[in-house]
Amino acid sequence: MGTLYLVATPIGNLEDITARALRILRQVQLIAAEDTRHTGRLLSHYDIHTPLTSYHEHNKLSKLERVLSTLNAGDVALVSDAGTPGLNDPGYELVRATLDAGYTISPIPGPSAPISALVASGLPTDSFLYLGYLPRKSGERRNLLDQVSNLPYTLIFLETPHRLLAALHDIQEMLGDRLMSVAREITKLHEEFFRGKVSQAQAHFQAQAPRGEITLVVAGQSNEAQIWPEERLRTALVQALELDEPPSQLARRMADASGWPRRKVYDLVTQLTRGST
Numbered sequence: 001m002g003t004l005y006l007v008a009t010p011i012g013n014l015e016d017i018t019a020r021a022l023r024i025l026r027q028v029q030l031i032a033a034e035d036t037r038h039t040g041r042l043l044s045h046y047d048i049h050t051p052l053t054s055y056h057e058h059n060k061l062s063k064l065e066r067v068l069s070t071l072n073a074g075d076v077a078l079v080s081d082a083g084t085p086g087l088n089d090p091g092y093e094l095v096r097a098t099l100d101a102g103y104t105i106s107p108i109p110g111p112s113a114p115i116s117a118l119v120a121s122g123l124p125t126d127s128f129l130y131l132g133y134l135p136r137k138s139g140e141r142r143n144l145l146d147q148v149s150n151l152p153y154t155l156i157f158l159e160t161p162h163r164l165l166a167a168l169h170d171i172q173e174m175l176g177d178r179l180m181s182v183a184r185e186i187t188k189l190h191e192e193f194f195r196g197k198v199s200q201a202q203a204h205f206q207a208q209a210p211r212g213e214i215t216l217v218v219a220g221q222s223n224e225a226q227i228w229p230e231e232r233l234r235t236a237l238v239q240a241l242e243l244d245e246p247p248s249q250l251a252r253r254m255a256d257a258s259g260w261p262r263r264k265v266y267d268l269v270t271q272l273t274r275g276s277t
Helices: 019-027 036-045 060-071 091-100 113-119 138-148 161-175 198-207 230-241 247-258 262-275
Strands: 003-007 030-033 052-054 076-079 104-108 128-133 154-159 179-184 192-197 214-218
Touching: 003 019, 003 060, 003 091, 019 076, 019 104, 030 036, 030 060, 036 052, 052 060, 060 076, 060 091, 076 091, 091 104, 113 154, 113 179, 113 214, 128 138, 138 161, 154 161, 161 198, 161 214, 161 262, 179 198, 192 198, 230 247, 230 262, 247 262
Parallel strands: 003 076, 003 104, 030 052, 030 076, 128 154
Antiparallel strands: 154 214, 179 192, 179 214
8 A cells, every 4th residue: 555645845946855855756656736737847857757647626526536546556745836735725635535545644844835934034933823824805804813813822824915915904903013024935036024013014015016925924912911901991092082082093002002903992992982972
């Protein structure tokens, strides 16, 4: 019985592949690739002629039988377009089916965009939460961000260039103006790491439209001792509302002072305003 190798491949620079990964790609009977054209360029670069078959989101069920039948006779390698297979691609279903059929799984470690972005971010790496791509719709995105807003772990997200500014806006609204890193085109010619506060990232990428693959690394919630208790915040808001300060301006000012996300402060302002009328 064969082994399914999960082979990590370069996320940009073709030199970022291990000697073991190249050996496995040469020795297996079949390579299941997310995009055969993309993987074909990698194989051509290293003069590897192993048969390829596509395995992606739209054919993952129909291709399971071929992969499993090949495993009955020998080894198979699974690769994604870039990085470690099984993260944000249909590799999970194949891994599950392979295990259920009694075959062996063996990971071949290598490049990973989330881990590369994390270790270069300058943010804590001892505990982190990887959440993949942020939802496309703002409401769903805000709901997810709200769920993790009080967690102390460094947060890692993937994002596309055309949604980056909207995502940064929602991150600031729901998480506050935290420290973060925006990693773009990691290991490629135009690699960029922007490090600063969320508001600074917004200003940077408004002035310079982003391109390429993007990974966001956001600081976790800071020490609870540094964040105002809700009762203290409510008291301060009630006092400030007596001065007729505009709600949006008040929310921004009190968010900076209290450590609370601006959106949550604004919601409290709205509640207090309604309660006083």
